[in-house]
Amino acid sequence: MLFVAVLIVIPLTWTIYLSLTDAEGSVRAESSFIGFKNYVDVLSDTDRFWPAVLRTVAFTGIALLFEVVLGMAIALLLWRPFRGQRWVRVAILMPLVATPVAVGMMWRLIFDPNIGMANQVLGWVGIGPQPWLAGRSTALPTTMFIDIWQWTPMVALILLAGLTSLSDEPQEAARIDGASAWQRFRHVTLPLMMPTVIVAILLRGIDALKTFDILYATKGRGGGSFHEVETLNVYAYGLSFDYNEYGVSSAVLIIFFLIIIGLMWALTARRKKEANR
Template sequence: MTAVQNRTPRPAAQLPPRERLSRWANKNRKWLFAGPSMAFVALLLVIPLAWTLVLSLTDSKRSVRRPFDFIGLENYVEALTDTERFWPSVGRTLAFTGGALFFELILGMIIALLLWKPFRGQGLVRTIVLLPLVATPVAVGMMWRLLFEPNIGFVNEFLSWFGIPAQPWLADPNTSLATLTFVDIWQWTPMVALILLAGLTGLSEEPQEAARMDGANAWQRFWYVTVPLMRPVIIAAVLLRGIDALKTFDILYATKGKGGGAFHDVETLNVYAYGLSFDYNEYGLASAVLILFFLMILAIIWVIQMQRKATS
């Protein structure tokens, strides 16, 4: 009876350089494959953000070639004390994002539930539901601008069939933000529905069957079984769509133009910062607004993550 001795690997210091390099590469292959892409993305994020931060501390204006001086936090103080443009823009940004996200989640869940179970013609229905995502936001904005036109738009023409007078949907400062929130809901609800449908498809049937055998009705199964199981997917949809809605610019600018309209009625932080940069050439102040906007997005993400950990 012969004893079999286990061969112990040789120490790395005793290996030839080529074999030592091969062992190191095999051990760190995940970083070697992902490293170039991660470095590229980091450069795309870090360099513009760092330059924006530098500009926010200067009096840069009028021309990008004009020498500028560092003025510390003066731009931040000016922005935070501006009750005519900055804080109303913050309010519109939060109102637009909150309203769009609320209805997109509800409508997206309804659509996902309707498409969850197989039925005849399901592929055609899914294609039709996803059609709003095909067009670019600028094209969508111009299309709805024509549809909401007070005199020749189809929306007012359709309402006239029921005796409802024409409405100044985008011309009235009191209705323009809500109207564009509706446009955003129309375009992006399918994306939320797609995310939620992917989550529903991955759910097990066993909890639903157990609840059904216990006598739970459809609403009880949805609220007490489906929603808790779907919570991680719902939070992911909120994060993805919420951040995207906060950054909305193209639809607002395509329909209302500079300053979010003559009365700044749809001027969000994105539109405000764009106007400061390209209309008034206030690069330092615009950079400060963008840094504050970035910090606001980080704070919202942190709150959502803390809420997710508290409920998990």
């Protein structure tokens, strides 16, 4: 615990210190203490910071919604044994094998406007080519799709573990009372699964908030020429390694850290509430 605490405290303390200085060019260069000026500048930046916040919230919220819904559907599919279940599980879990950067590069080729397979498939059914990652309005939804494709299996695994731990007695009692499959899911399975669902939302939500590799692999610096997929992580990375503005980027990261801590606290409180019911 002491080792883990040191690994957390030292980088966090250093980042907080940099956020209160005008450090730029190099972290070893001389810098002056400027208090909360970086935070004021960041919070008043309506051109890059707040749009990045909105993209981060949209990316996380929409991707997480689809991942939980699809993950629950997959978990319910795999809950009861059926013929060929082993092969279905292998196929569903395959996206987790690859690294996010490799996944991003693969889908970047698939969605290429000129040679990509996606537009070729659309052409077979009479639909014209789409810009996908190249379009300002389609880039963010496309990266959401990539994230959903890769991480839905992880959510499904968590929910499947929760389903297999449930007792069969409530299901049998509801079935004897004449409840349909949907009624059993709505009034029996889902309430019993809520603590596990919240755990899945907590784990995947925090990870989705921090998504960087897929976005950078597909769109590069700044989240694209028009910052169309620039989230807070991509924005902070650009400030640090493209513009060497370490003080400002540290302030962005501390604000981002506080947002994540707040969401963790809210979801953990909700999980305790559900567990105590």
